[in-house]
Amino acid sequence: MPDLQQTEADIQISKCIDEERSFAVIAGAGSGKTTSLIEALKKIREAQGRQLREHGQKVVCITYTNRAVGVISSRLGYDELYAVTTLHGFLWGEVSRFQTALREALIEHVVPAHIEKAEQDDNGGNSKKSISARKKVERLREELAELIEHSPPVKYEETTVSDYSKCVLNHDDIIDVASYLIAEKPMLQKGLGFKYPFIFVDEAQDTFPQVMAALNSVCAKEGLPIIGYFGDPMQQIYDKRAGDFAGPDGSETISKQENFRCSVSVINLLNKLRDDVEQFPAGKNADVMGSVEITIAQSPDPEGPRKTYTSEQLDHVSGMFHQEMENWHWQDIASVKKLFLARQMIARRLNFSKLHRLFTGVYSSSRSQSGYEDGTHYLLKPFVEVIYPLMSARAKGESKVILEVLRQTSPAFSPSGVNRGKSLKQMLNRADEISSKLAELWGGATTKEILKYCEDSDLLQLSDRLSSQLKRDAREEFDVDDEDHQRDKGDWLADEFFEMDCSEIGPYVDFLGENSPFSTQHGSKGEEYPNVLVVIDDIEAAWNNYSFGKTLTPITAGDPTERQAELTRKLAYVCFSRAEVNLRVLFFSLNPKDAGRELIDRGLFGEEQVSYI
Secondary structure, eight states: OTTOOOOHHHHHHHHHHHTTOOEEEEEOTTSOHHHHHHHHHHHHHHHHHHHHHHTTOOEEEEESOHHHHHHHHHHTTTOTTEEEEEHHHHHHHHHTTOHHHHHHHIIIIIHHHHHHHHHHTOOSSOSHHHHHHHHHHHHHHHHHHHHHHHOOOOEEOSOSSOBGGGTEEOHHHHHHHHHHHHHHOHHHHHHHHHHOSEEEESSGGGSOHHHHHHHHHHTOSSSSSEEEEEEOGGGOOSTTOOSSOOOSTTOEEEEEOEESSSOHHHHHHHHTSOSSOOOEEOGGGTTOOOEEEEEEEEOOOOOSTTSOOOHHHHHHHHHHHHHHHHHTTOTTOTTEEEEESSHHHHHHHHTOHHHHHHHHSTTOOHHHHHHHHHTOOTTTHHIIIIIHHHHHHHHTTOHHHHHHHHHHHOGGGOTTSTTTTSOHHHHHHHHHHHHHHHHHHHTTOBHHHHHHHHHHTTSOOOOHHHHHHHHSOOOOOOOTTOHHHHHTHHHHHHHHHHHOBSTTHHHHHHHHTTOSSEEETTTTTTOOEEEEEEEEOHHHHTOSSOOHHHHHOHHHHOOOOHHHHHHHHHHHHHHHTTEEEEEEEEEEESSHHHHHHHHHHTTSSOGGGEEEO
């Protein structure tokens, strides 16, 4: 909604705020959801801001990522009236001071629930699953006994497996324990309701069911506090999330049907993928017809292990991709965004496959994988923010850029540091000396050797965690069934990373910085591009949870599971809706002609939109 045109949905949102009634906004792709959210937040400031400030109250806006926190805060002028936060940050911030209640929740609810689940995995036999389940039950009971006896303070740490004996909780437990406390403690509900008379939840489809139930319990009565959800069930692509969200009883459901992003042709396709909201073109794109075409390619019969492609077959598939880019005359167009099913498909094409396997493999957790995906993982951050930018600037001969990077990040080059009295020429010479040494190491040294050089030369102030990892000895062989090893598997991840050279760092950082035309379908969520190419190849993606072939062409490829169909249809909607004007789909199938005919017969595409290679 770039022109701030007020829609019918915005009028209904405003009315709910005036009448102090909770609501849920179902907003399709390109509908201007974030703008509606921002304008609703601004309305509260205009109408009640002074009163809220006098009472020490805030308007909370819970969103999904730190990036979204920054965007929303910026558009609100960083006004302290608003508490804009991630879900985990909000929950832990509100319950962390209730230490006694937290321990009680762990003892009475969280740990017993984990024990019960583990017991269900034990059928009494000698299978690996049953043995592992019995070990887990034994460990949890021991930790529960320790927790009851010693009552240590509850802490939240970045760890894969919680240690309840020490009251160390992981990412997932914060969701469970905080939701439980909010839902079960009337005094906590009352306190939250007074502190935050207005609670807004962005990307509501990606929150958790237990969190939604807890927040609804805070806003269950008439009047303030009220809760407003903003999201789209069709864009729920993460597992174990609410998806179909709704406010407490008596709340209003509001549909936002405009699409300010996509061309008419793209909107027509999107409307065929869902039946809850029918969008119509609005704003500047209302008269933009655009185009949608799908090319169905002959997929090689997989000859690799577990029905995957061999290296030769991967080369063949890549060749077909480049061929079709030429057929569309899209090979030299900078505005084309290429979306792939999985990051591994991009990592293979951009040459950072080993790095990808490490941060998505056995030593990784959901949190470390998330840090890898956005470049914030503590092992990668020095390379993303400092080391590779230095190497890139050196390769381009940009000596002043090198000095600027160093001034912003290096203790040795800080304006208030030890070299503050030296002349610009002296500092440029020192910068050239350091970048020359880094370039020499970059060519063949390990990441560990480079990080140690940066630390020893005072080039970087490494985090305590990274510094301690560099100092310790490598761990012994990893045992996937050992709970202690699972808890500390980040050590093995660091060990593997420290043995790598830097050849894959550059392509990875360029990808992060969007200096490549590639993206994953998950990674493109919320983005928009004039021209979008979606590459669909279930075999190369090697997913179990998704099957585009079965979902879009079930007669040809076989029926999907109910879960596969739901997830895949949503992911298709997410990636197709990125296109502002033109959409191209390259769909690999073992039976292209049959697949094409089925797509036409189902009404997803017209005869004129389908071609084959």
